[in-house]
Amino acid sequence: MSETWLILGASSAMGRALARSVSEGGASVLLAGRDLDDLRTHAADCTVRGAPIAEVIAFDARDPSGFNKIVTRAKATDGTLNIACFVGSMPPQEAIDADPGLIDGTVTDSFSGPAQLIQMLAPILEDRGSGTVVGVGSVAGDRGRIGNYVYGAAKAGFHTYLSGLRNRLTRAGAHVVTVKPGFVDTAMTWGIEGMFLVAPPEKVAQDILRAVKKRRNVIYTPFFWRYIMLIIRHIPEAIFKKMSI
Amino acid sequence: MRSKPITYTGWGRVAIATSDVYRPERQTALAALVADRPGPALGGLRSYGDACLNDEGTAIDMTRLDRVQSFDPETGRITVEGGVRLGDLSRWLAPRGWLPAVMPGTGFATVGGAIANDVHGKNHHNAGSFGQHVLEMDVITPKGAKTTGPDKLPELFKATVGGMGQTGVIARATLQLKAVKGDVMMVTERRVANWDEHIALLDASQATYTVGWIDATATGASLGRGILEEAETGAGLVPPAKKARRVPFDAPGFALSPPVVRLFNATYWRRVPARGRTVVKPITDFFFPLDKIHDWNRLYGKDGFHQFQCVVPLSEADALREMLEKIAKAGSASPLAVLKRMGPGRGGMMSFPMEGYTLAVDMPAAAAPTPGVMGELMAMTRMANGRIYLAKDALSDGEFIRAMYPDHAKWARIIAKHDPDGVMQTDLIRRLGLRSFS
Missing domain, CATH: 3.40.462.10 (FAD-linked oxidases, C-terminal domain)
Structure with missing residues (x-):
């Protein structure tokens, strides 16, 4: 049966890696994002790697007026529709301190924008009784930390949204996977000090596809972040508030 | 774009350098980078000495620009970004009946690096060098992006093939592949x-x-x-x-x-x-x-x-x-x-x-x-x-090398036109004084 992946934020390193992987497996891809020139380049790569259809769609998390078009295109697909969302922005915390107005954009990019679009797409998965939504959150969403708590708060909101959506879609036979990556070697993390155990995006894509196949609910990638975050989540607030990790 | 200070060596690990390395993931970012913070391109770092080093300077890691842009299975023409690795390309092409016409000794080399070093392979006696199978390429020079080929800006083409990255960054290349019976x-x-x-x-x-x-x-x-x-x-x-x-x-x-x-x-x-x-x-x-x-x-x-x-x-x-x-x-x-x-x-x-x-x-x-x-x-x-x-x-020794490469002076003059400020220089170019043409 035919399968299509709608990838939101397809120019991101993780989005690209996933698009390549599923193309090699013979799925079609709809690459959504802002940099259409770059997406066209990537669509060509996906076609060459085996995707029967590789198309580009304009998607800007901050501009919901474009969402209807994406929904229409998604409805026109055959077979199983999967959605993967790699959207988010992480301005440096100091920039947000200087201009708290940046909080709106961060929350829109990392949570409310994509959530609104996914909400519009959910009925398609329900109608078809199949498909998976892969929502990429972040370990930063597990606990608010001094370094990036606005981004963390947005991702925490996204995690909660995904959990509720999973609750809903599972009744119709569709599924939601929440992905919490640790440090991934992307343009977002390149050159930031203090990164460790940085995972290549291809590894994250593999982990995601395995989780989709096994119908996992929440995954950390690479897996050891589950244990790192387990510890971080269990530090008593009285102590945690004095730490800077 | 952020850079990352990286200390790295050539494959022989005899020369070492620390550079501010940028790693663009999109062609637009690459073009902007060459305009604002130019530096030589890095590929697979498979040249042995200091050809890929730019100590205390900037450098552009090309490995994220590794996509195939078009492939014609009838004619064997393929257009790829400069950072694609030859091993990845050949693993993917061989089952489809094609291979890069020239394969160097390592698949970790990138297409951009293969052109810049004009590498050869075990079939050099009948197929020539890698650059002879390049039909066209986009070079982002410090003076802007140029499309060049054997018949299009041929001077720039001849200076870029084997040109050790000195004309600019090889963003894309169209190659004529060689038909093979199988993998x-x-x-x-x-x-x-x-x-x-x-x-x-x-x-x-x-x-x-x-x-x-x-x-x-x-x-x-x-x-x-x-x-x-x-x-x-x-x-x-x-x-x-x-x-x-x-x-x-x-x-x-x-x-x-x-x-x-x-x-x-x-x-x-x-x-x-x-x-x-x-x-x-x-x-x-x-x-x-x-x-x-x-x-x-x-x-x-x-x-x-x-x-x-x-x-x-x-x-x-x-x-x-x-x-x-x-x-x-x-x-x-x-x-x-x-x-x-x-x-x-x-x-x-x-x-x-x-x-x-x-x-x-x-x-x-x-x-x-x-x-x-x-x-x-x-x-x-x-x-x-x-x-x-x-x-x-x-x-x-620089004087030795300049004597061994008869077209050196002509090449250096062309390079001076495209990179007058010498921003694409690498440690090898400086060590051997290859930019001088007197």
Whole structure:
């Protein structure tokens, strides 16, 4: 049966890696994002790697007026529709301190924008009784930390949204996977000090596809972040508030 | 865009540099970068010496720009971004009946790097060099993006192929691939007793791919003994390639000490039966035999190694024999030595190949005789009207190199037009003074 992946934020390193992987497996891809020139380049790569259809769609998390078009295109697909969302922005915390107005954009990019679009797409998965939504959150969403708590708060909101959506879609036979990556070697993390155990995006894509196949609910990638975050989540607030990790 | 301070080396690990490295993931970001913070491009870091280093400067890591933009299975034309690795490309192309027309010894090299070094492979005698199969490319020069090809801005094209990255960053390239029967190689291996036989067999070989492995530790009557490999592509079934292994740490000095190497080489030579044999191998095993051992350069320990590679005209085969004799006597050679007959094909003004014989030998940098022997070999190369391969070089002298590359002055003038401020210079270019054309 035919399968299509709608990838939101397809120019991101993780989005690209996933698009390549599923193309090699013979799925079609709809690459959504802002940099259409770059997406066209990537669509060509996906076609060459085996995707029967590789198309580009304009998607800007901050501009919901474009969402209807994406929904229409998604409805026109055959077979199983999967959605993967790699959207988010992480301005440096100091920039947000200087201009708290940046909080709106961060929350829109990392949570409310994509959530609104996914909400519009959910009925398609329900109608078809199949498909998976892969929502990429972040370990930063597990606990608010001094370094990036606005981004963390947005991702925490996204995690909660995904959990509720999973609750809903599972009744119709569709599924939601929440992905919490640790440090991934992307343009977002390149050159930031203090990164460790940085995972290549291809590894994250593999982990995601395995989780989709096994119908996992929440995954950390690479897996050891589950244990790192387990510890971080269990530090008593009285102590945690004095730490800077 | 943020940069990241990275300390890195060439493959031989003898020269080291620290650069502010940018790693664009999109073509627009790359173009903006060359305009604002220009620096030379980095690919797979598989050149041996300092060709890929820019100490205390900026550099642009191209490995995220690794996409195929179009592929025509009828004509075998492919357009790729500069950072795509040849190994990835060939693993993907071979089952579809195509291969890059020229394959260097490692699949970790990128297309951009293969063009900038105008690399050659085991089929140089009939296919020429990598740059000769480039139909068109987009070069982002410090003065803007340009599309160039053999008939489009031909001067820029000839200066970019083999141009060591000095015209700018190779963003995209369109290559003419070579049709192959399938993704396996039929390889005929035969023992070669000595130098004269080796040269005679290389001269007589009719195979598409021909290369000689040389036991550079053998002396006297056995000088020049080795194994001649001749190969053709084919279709069939072979066991899947074995999983790659990794060298986890720098090997201690004795790992490649002379007695170990002598023993290894003798065993390796006898591995092939006296009457020869034909074996079937996965293509990657044939073209990239060492890629299965990740970080094999660590076998030479923390001091790294030099690779001497020269080419001399056909008439100077005896000079090459003398060089081999010197290497064998010094006793500091490694298991990796290659002898090959090259054709005349070369794609650019600073390309290495010329019609003749090429010899490549690795020598541990820590071994006492290495610097002296390397110096003598370079002088002998010059005497024989030969040439040293810049992609392998870390030791040679600028005046020597400029004399070996007759088009150098013309090339340097063209480079000065495209990069007047010298922002694309690398440590190799500075060390050898290759930008001067007086």
